[in-house]
Every structure is written in C-alpha cells, then in structure tokens.
Amino acid sequence: MNAFMVWSRGQRRKMAQENPKMHQLGDQQAAGRRVEAALRLHQASVHRRGEAAARTAPAEHPDYSTDRGGNPSGTAFVFPLPFLMGGDAAAARRRPST
Numbered sequence: 001m002n003a004f005m006v007w008s009r010g011q012r013r014k015m016a017q018e019n020p021k022m023h024q025l026g027d028q029q030a031a032g033r034r035v036e037a038a039l040r041l042h043q044a045s046v047h048r049r050g051e052a053a054a055r056t057a058p059a060e061h062p063d064y065s066t067d068r069g070g071n072p073s074g075t076a077f078v079f080p081l082p083f084l085m086g087g088d089a090a091a092a093r094r095r096p097s098t
Contacts, residue, residue, distance in 0.1 A: 012028070
C-alpha cells in the first residue's frame with residue numbers, strides 16, 4: 001500500500017464516523033474533492049516557490065548561464081547505423097543534404 005491508500009483509508013473511516021448515513025460512493029466523492037483541493041494548494045505553493053527561486057537565482061548565481069551552446073563543430077550527429085551494419089563508413093559520417 002502506498003501513502004495515499006493509507007491516508008485515504010483513514011479519511012474514509014473518519015468521514016464514515018462523521019456521516020454514518022452517507023454511502024460509500026459519497027465517501028469516495030468527498031475524499032476525491034478533498035484530495036483535489038489539497039493538490040491544488042500544494043501545486044500553488046510549489047509554483048510560488050519556483051517563481052521566487054527564478055527571481056532570486058540570477059542575483060545569487062550571476063555566472064550561471066542556461067545557454068547550452070549547441071554543437072561546436074556545426075555538424076549534426078548522425079548515428080552510424082550503416083557503418084555498424086557493414087555499410088559505407090564515409091556515408092555514415094556525411095551530413096545529410098537538404
């Protein structure tokens with residue numbers, strides 16, 4: 001059992017004690033609404049923390065660059081499948097013509 005199953009079992013038991021006349025479907029729907037509300041709150045807090053980190057990161061790390069630079073040789077990588085299958089090695093290294 002994962003953590004959600006353990007939590008939901010406890011929540012269903014708690015709701016059944018609070019509302020003894022509610023059927024199982026109502027319990028599950030109410031639990032689902034609680035889970036969705038909790039997820040929305042959690043996602044909002046994670047989003048806020050990410051935005052705050054994005055605002056402060058450039059000041060804290062001025063020498064960091066997100067530019068990956070690309071391929072320095074200027075050629076595209078071509079997997080040497082023809083070479084591995086016994087084909088022409090030079091053709092495998094050649095850049096495809098456009």
